[in-house]
Amino acid sequence: MHPQMELLVTLHDLELMIKEATEDAAQEKAMGFKIDSLEHLTKAQSDVAKQVDKDIFSRYQKLKARYGRPVVPVINGVCCGCYIRMPTAQATKVGKNQSLTACGNCGRFLYWLSE
Amino acid sequence: MGSASVKISSLLKAERVHLNLKAAGRDSVLKELVGRTGLDEKEQKILLVNLKQREELGSTGIGKSVAIPHCRSLLLNSLTLIVGRSKAGVDFDSIDKKPAKLFFLIIAPPHDPQNQYLITLGRIAQLAKELSPADALFTADQPAEFISRITELEKNI
Numbered sequence: 001m002h003p004q005m006e007l008l009v010t011l012h013d014l015e016l017m018i019k020e021a022t023e024d025a026a027q028e029k030a031m032g033f034k035i036d037s038l039e040h041l042t043k044a045q046s047d048v049a050k051q052v053d054k055d056i057f058s059r060y061q062k063l064k065a066r067y068g069r070p071v072v073p074v075i076n077g078v079c080c081g082c083y084i085r086m087p088t089a090q091a092t093k094v095g096k097n098q099s100l101t102a103c104g105n106c107g108r109f110l111y112w113l114s115e
Numbered sequence: 116m117g118s119a120s121v122k123i124s125s126l127l128k129a130e131r132v133h134l135n136l137k138a139a140g141r142d143s144v145l146k147e148l149v150g151r152t153g154l155d156e157k158e159q160k161i162l163l164v165n166l167k168q169r170e171e172l173g174s175t176g177i178g179k180s181v182a183i184p185h186c187r188s189l190l191l192n193s194l195t196l197i198v199g200r201s202k203a204g205v206d207f208d209s210i211d212k213k214p215a216k217l218f219f220l221i222i223a224p225p226h227d228p229q230n231q232y233l234i235t236l237g238r239i240a241q242l243a244k245e246l247s248p249a250d251a252l253f254t255a256d257q258p259a260e261f262i263s264r265i266t267e268l269e270k271n272i
Contacts, residue, residue: 001157001158009161009188010164010165012189012225013161013165013186013188013189014165016187016225017169027233027237028236031177031236031237031240032177032210032240033173033177034173034175035172035173036172038172040171041168044168071189073189073192073224073226075192080226111189113190113192
């Protein structure tokens with residue numbers, strides 16, 4: 001996996017955790033889970049963000065502001081952000097996560113899931 | 116979709132039930148469970164980081180010897196449940212301060228329109244509350260036996 005993609009996936013998942021720990025905290029507490037301070041999560045988010053290349057992070061932020069989710073999986077050759085099918089050349093390329101790729105239609109960063 | 120339609124037993128396959136975990140600590144249990152997801156090494160590393168962050172937010176050890184580590188991740192495209200059991204028990208900073216023996220690892224993709232993730236979490240938490248220390252889930256020798264007991268317990272929740 002491309003090192004920058006590794007950081008973007010980590011950042012995406014951490015941000016999702018922060019969002020849900022805020023929005024779903026009451027539900028999780030009712031189930032019996034502990035939800036303490038979010039402080040360490042926001043620190044981890046900030047630490048990961050600092051490691052992302054400046055230009056890539058800037059694009060990530062713009063995509064997040066526009067779509068909410070700046071990184072999306074590709075499943076069966078389809079971008080799960082805009083549901084456009086990827087061109088055959090891109091979809092059949094070996095080692096797709098070894099480079100940082102974006103959807104030609106919506107611009108979101110793509111994470112290619114194993115099929 | 117109602118909660119009754121999400122069956123824990125339907126998410127479990129024998130190859131996802133590991134009844135003799137070797138790990139003896141929280142992080143090593145998480146690592147051992149993540150190692151069963153089928154993800155590659157780098158993906159496992161990312162998932163492990165997030166699961167540890169979730170535990171820092173508050174232990175998922177909900178008592179009755181059960182822990183339910185969970186998070187969402189881009190790395191999987193469907194709701195994934197892996198079960199592990201440590202006969203000796205592991206300190207998981209559980210709510211009742213007792214060691215956790217049964218671990219239900221739940222990973223959900225971000226895109227989950229029917230919110231199966233929270234529903235499944237709720238069902239497992241509810242099932243855990245019904246368990247007695249002598250329950251067959253703690254003694255079953257074979258994954259099939261374990262899954263069959265889950266099916267039975269699910270009838271009452």
